[in-house]
Amino acid sequence: MALIVIVNLLMLSSVASLVNSLSVNYYDRTCPNAESAVTDAVKKAVLNDKTVPAALLRMHFHDCFIRGCDGSVLLESGKGNTAEKDGPPNVSLHGFYVIHNAKKAVEAICPGVVSCADILALAARDAVTLSGGPSWNVPKGRKDGRVFKATETRSLPAPTFNLSQLIQSFSQRGLSQQDLVALSGGHTLGFSHCSSFENRIHNFDASHDVDPSLNPSFASKLKNICPAHNKVKGAGSTMDSTSTAFDNSYYKLLVQGKSLFSSDQSLLSSPQTKALVAKFASSKKAFEDAFINSMIKMSSLNGGQEVRLDCRFVR
Structure with a gap:
């Protein structure tokens, strides 16, 4: 490492x-x-x-x-x-x-x-x-x-990361805690396989089978989709309730205990990141403005040397 x-x-x-x-x-x-x-x-x-x-x-x-x-x-x-x-x-x-x-x-x-x-x-x-x-x-x-x-x-950064690990990963790329929270909003789109969040719904720790920070009804739904030792190919859950729409639903669900990843939940574990989650949950515009700034910042790092004629192979 x-x-x-x-x-x-x-x-x-x-x-x-x-x-x-x-x-x-x-x-x-x-x-x-x-x-x-x-x-x-x-x-x-x-x-x-x-x-x-x-x-x-x-x-x-x-x-x-x-x-x-x-x-x-x-x-x-x-x-x-x-x-x-x-x-x-x-x-x-x-x-x-x-x-x-x-x-x-x-x-x-x-x-x-x-x-x-x-x-x-x-x-x-x-x-x-x-x-x-x-x-x-x-x-x-x-x-x-x-x-x-x-x-x-x-x-x-892995879906099982805690906040300290996330902050370290992002800071190594010159990205701030605000960038971390804003870019995590990309989880408003898409789907996740069970393997990325099963740590939260089975054998979470010595005292809990399910992560206690999860909303109980949401956890029950996830356990039905992803039973222990699940072998169903492709099983999983959408990232939020509007998984094909880019909006701030991810943050609204996060504060309700309805996020998929440990990394998502970890954003509520410090006052600074928790305040940003609340801000983006209450204002779609605030989220979009921050997301744009963070995307431009993240995507501006580049260390390439050539223009490929075929994206699959080096020249």
């Missing part, structure tokens, strides 16, 4: 100068229709599959937390190397075809100009907007990375 921390710190220091090189106007002259091409690809995918927005947002987050937002999560495993996308925390990622289709569309109009990392950042923004959330101008100019190791996915 110490080695992973050192690697992350070195990565952050080496890419800090690249943050300032990003610009919302980066492709205005070289590929002015890049954003619309990406948006069209995302729209087409969402029409056929309502799980796509959650998938793209999660994919972008997982990309950015390993060596910065460099598109490395898109790369395929090869001889002698298990790719980032095949690391344990990433095996449930899906929707890669959306990025590949967007890349093909962009390559058709301006070959070799737009990075896969930028396409993923744009697609994540579009995923939020198309789900009823806010839009924002995405700073662009990221380069694609050449390092993609499954072993590095161990540094991703």
Whole structure:
């Protein structure tokens, strides 16, 4: 773990100068229709599959937390190397075809100009907007990375993390406690398999089978969906009650004891983060404003070196 921390710190220091090189106007002259091409690809995918927005947002987050937002999560495993996308925390990622289709569309109009990392950042923004959330101008100019190791996915924040672990993980990427709470709101979209929250509903600790912070009726519902030693493939629960709509329901349910992950519940364990949860639960606008700021901040870290012609392979 110490080695992973050192690697992350070195990565952050080496890419800090690249943050300032990003610009919302980066492709205005070289590929002015890049954003619309990406948006069209995302729209087409969402029409056929309502799980796509959650998938793209999660994919972008997982990309950015390993060596910065460099598109490395898109790369395929090869001889002698298990790719980032095949690391344990990433095996449930899906929707890669959306990025590949967007890349093909962009390559058709301006070959070799737009990075896969930028396409993923744009697609994540579009995923939020198309789900009823806010839009924002995405700073662009990221380069694609050449390092993609499954072993590095161990540094991703886990759903079982407590608040101290979350704060440490986010601070290593230059992200504050407000960023932590705001970006956790991305859990308003999507679905989780039982394995990510079964620690809260079975053998929680020596005194409780179920996490006592869980709402009892909600816990009972989860136990029915995910019985002990559950072997039902694909079993799980939506992240909140409006899992295809980007809203602040996640926070409203969190304060009611109806969150899925230990990491979600941990946001109520300190006065500072608890106050932010309450703020975002009471104001959708406050959440959206904070989410935009934190997304721009998170996605501005980039340590890539090239523009890939195919997002699946280094040049």
